[in-house]
């Protein structure tokens with residue numbers, strides 16, 4: 001996984017509550033056996049009409065927002081299906097950070113596995129950032145200091161689990177991390193085999 | 202300190218816990234399907250990794266499969282590739298696989314319990330959010346993404362942090378015609394689609410104790426629609442009776458050992474929950490969703506709500522958006538909404554009990570002329586059982602289309618889809634925009650309500666339907 005580095009970029013504001021993963025990437029794009037190329041299907045039904053023509057009104061179809069690297073949205077972002085195609089599609093489109101008042105669990109986890117930073121902020125702060133985004137003002141995401149800089153002297157602080165932060169910053173492959181603990185897993189497994197033997201027959 | 206059921210399962214699977222709470226959780230069982238696994242197997246191959254516990258893993262095709270005649274394989278090229286990829290991956294990595302023509306094939310959350318693969322006290326995962334279904338057996342079961350599927354395949358563990366405990370208690374007696382589906386829709390209506398975020402729910406109280414295993418599965422299935430990581434019902438005699446004798450259940454001496462252990466799986470008295478919600482079963486009514494989120498519920502006797510009366514601006518905006526998508530006017534009585542399609546099936550309501558209930562409602566009646574109605578059994582074994590009982594005949598005589606098992610129109614990855622603006626009474630779990638087909642309009646209901654709607658061509662109160 002690529003290391004997450006500090007970056008400054010434009011944010012696109014999709015003002016919808018409960019954005020579900022069916023909306024982020026509809027079913028027809030789930031037939032792929034690859035992780036790449038899904039950007040074309042991102043928010044497909046909001047971006048394209050039934051004939052496949054671009055819907056001009058939708059923010060991600062408008063310059064300069066079609067190049068946005070940050071997405072700002074309503075609460076409970078990423079609810080519904082566990083499909084990791086949702087963060088894959090965001091990433092392929094160029095989105096590296098999503099800001100919302102709250103996220104659904106599975107989506108939130110899936111972001112970290114793909115180098116995307118999901119930031120939970122108080123609704124008022126999300127609103128403030130979305131107004132800046134609407135004015136096409138860039139904001140800067142600094143994961144190391146856990147701050148969002150918006151060009152004034154009042155950066156916004158955000159919280160993040162220290163382990164998740166470290167994985168993003170260092171671009172860890174967490175399977176490799178866990179495989180280093182192989183001995184521990186085996187010891188645990190042996191203990192389980194005596195306690196719950198029926199699981200191993 | 203007294204422990205909850207969740208605490209007990211969590212703690213008995215901890216391989217390691219760091220100071221900040223990051224934990225390595227051991228996974229007992231892993232279910233795999235064709236849509237969320239190809240990239241995980243690809244990852245294993247690229248990194249030259251093996252599957253650590255192939256015997257703890259079970260794979261099936263369900264999301265993509267056609268529900269019409271399968272003798273000629275799958276027409277859709279991409280779907281065929283995905284199904285073929287799973288078959289090959291299972292062969293290469295030594296995983297048991299139920300393929301397209303296996304009579305045990307079916308929806309992943311139907312076949313796990315059916316085979317006895319799902320048991321109390323286990324940790325169970327699958328690359329699918331409705332893995333919460335298996336919580337009906339008192340197992341900690343939750344959905345994961347593809348990277349985590351790969352992690353479990355390679356290590357038989359997951360990196361997790363502990364969830365909070367949420368108790369939902371429903372006491373009392375459900376009125377006639379009110380089902381498990383109405384109970385869970387009412388719960389989601391009350392707590393909202395994000396109400397369970399960060400929690401594992403335990404369903405307690407008389408109503409769940411009285412429920413069959415099928416009904417408990419319907420409730421746990423939709424825990425994710427309330428945002429929860431998982432749902433649990435403590436195992437009891439009904440659970441044990443259901444599991445006994447199934448192909449993958451513990452046998453002989455192992456059975457006694459397992460049973461002794463399963464009986465320790467309950468929440469201790471005075472255990473602390475971080476949140477509690479109480480509902481009265483007597484007050485729950487047949488429920489229909491009117492919007493594009495499972496929390497948008499109305500009693501069947503109610504009306505489509507009026508956004509004008511909503512004070513919260515964000516909520517008002519989202520109601521307006523939903524009503525426009527659904528093509529509904531505020532204040533329309535639910536019973537005046539006519540429908541074009543009926544879908545009976547899915548991992549929420551595609552089990553034998555659901556089909557029996559539907560057959561009872563439609564026996565000797567005819568599906569309304571303007572409606573096209575389909576029944577998709579949750580698995581091959583459900584289908585065989587239904588046919589043994591003559592349920593297929595009753596349904597076909599009434600004008601229902603009787604299909605092969607799979608996810609089908611629950612998400613429409615196969616040809617079973619709604620056309621734009623088509624309105625469907627569906628026993629599935631999600632009424633999201635475009636879920637059952639672009640522009641399709643989904644109303645979530647119980648199987649008996651869907652059956653009655655098929656006959657009348659519009660929603661009717663099942664309590665008054667004869």
Ligand code: SF4
Pocket residue numbers: 263264308309310329331547548549607608611612629630
């Ligand atoms: S039936 Fe529907 S909800 Fe259940 S696993 Fe299949 S697609 Fe998912």
